Amino acid sequence: MESDCTPRFLASDNTSGICPEALDYLLRANASDDLAYGNDAWTQKAADRFRRFFDYDCDVFFVFNGTAANSLTLASMGQSYHSVICHELAHIETDECGGPEFFSNGAKLLTCSGADGKLTPEGIESLVTRRRDIHYPKPRTVSLTQATEVGTVYTRDELMAIRAMADKHGLHVHMDGARFANACASLEATPAELTWQVGVDALCFSGTKNGLPMGEAVVFFNHALAEDFDYRCKQAGQLASKMRFIAAPWLGLLESGAWLRNAEHANGMARYLAEGFAALPGAELMFPAEANSVFVTLPVAVLEELRQRGWTFYTFIGAGGARFVCAWNTTQALLDRLLDDARDALSIA
DSSP states (O other): OTTSSSSSEOOOOGGGGGOOOHHHHHHHTTTOOSSSSTOOOHHHHHHHHHHHHSSOHHHHHHHHOOOHHHHHHHHSSSTEEEEEEETOHHHHHSSSHHHHHHTSSSSSEEEOOOGGOOOOHHHHHHHHHSSSSSOOOOEEEEEEEEEEETOOOOHHHHHHHHHHHHHTTOOOOOOETTTTTHHHHHHOOOOOTTTGGOOOOOOEEGGGGGGGGOOOOEESSSSGGGGTHHHHHHTTOOOOOTHHHHHHHHHHHHHHHHHHHHHHHHHHHHHHHHHHHHHHHTEEEOOOOOSSSSEEEHHHHHHHHHHTTTOOBTTTTSEEEEEOOOOOOOOOOHHHHHHHHHHHHHHHH
16 A cells, blocks of 8 residues: 555656557567667658658658757757747756757757747747847747647647748747647647648657657658758767667557557546646646646645655746646546645645
């Protein structure tokens, strides 16, 4: 039986294990030897499967993690004297240790605010037109996070409006898809409908948060931007010698449909948790729970009590704000225990 201090992991979907479908394909890839450095059959099959997945002849590359995916992709989309426009809460701004600037040899991130963690066409234009002189880093790329860092999603109309603004000012559009599968599930949209059909030039698609042991897919819909990207990966230490162990689990997700089932389950659990918190006196939701993250304001004493009882969560969003993230294997029983503990802590706070 669990004690009060047994760790209960809801801080991130990175804490979850490997989903069965991904593990099955990982074991299949391990059954026999194959060529190294992405020349194996599994990597080719996975890349081809992504092309069917997006219904587009895209260029596909595999890297270890999201920081590398975002940083190397953004570096390929501009020069060192360019700038990248992103939301002030974007992961590339707050949580990647200067990786995008480092790998681009100095391209600057320009940030702006926006309700519910979203960039707007007006916010983008304000940064583009702020200055036009040679002393200002020339805007070149817009980076969107889908789903956002606060658990909301960009609709197709919002994405198309941003693409129109990008076209007006000659900008590329990059999508940080750390929770792209969750956005597809939330909007009941196909991967194509949320990427190239709305003008996204490149997508960094996370598998780690969707049930893989590790690995992100970098997908270019703009072929020109993919030129020599394999060399960028090699130079950055992202060329896996046994690439099949990153690629094969992706096949497990895509061929079985687990990528969507996992996201739908995680989103459903987040909605359940959000509804539970909304019913508690003293708890207040901070943002709509549109994907698999729930942000809630609770008294500081309650948050401390929850930590004492073994619950893991992040409080980077501000005083009294906490983030809980559901994954492919989150259970309703776990969330009920959290809500019971929160109700109990609120009653004595």
